[in-house]
Amino acid sequence: MRKMLVSLGLGFVAGVVDVTPMIIQGLDWYANTSAFFQWVVLGVIINYIDIGLRGWLKGFVVAEAAAVPIMILVAKTEPLSIIPIIIMSAILGSLVGFVGEKYAK
Numbered sequence: 001m002r003k004m005l006v007s008l009g010l011g012f013v014a015g016v017v018d019v020t021p022m023i024i025q026g027l028d029w030y031a032n033t034s035a036f037f038q039w040v041v042l043g044v045i046i047n048y049i050d051i052g053l054r055g056w057l058k059g060f061v062v063a064e065a066a067a068v069p070i071m072i073l074v075a076k077t078e079p080l081s082i083i084p085i086i087i088m089s090a091i092l093g094s095l096v097g098f099v100g101e102k103y104a105k
Helices: 002-024 029-048 055-077 079-103
Strands: none
Touching (some): 002 079, 029 055, 029 079
């Protein structure tokens, strides 16, 4: 149960960090909600999946892979918006994996 709570908490924090600049930019409710819940789910997936990588690298790989469908949708109308998606996925995924490896046991 502790692992699930820590994983959800990490996902929640990552979601807030990711969505804050989106809210400031005035993105719509759907984009903000989608991004937030993606991170809540990724918090769980990153900490429960076992792919034989260190926590930070596992988080990086899983977060970038999960962002691909979003990047494809965004590329249609805002191709330059892919850059912050890649950067935030790399940073937040790595942090969720790193912290999860230490505390989500």
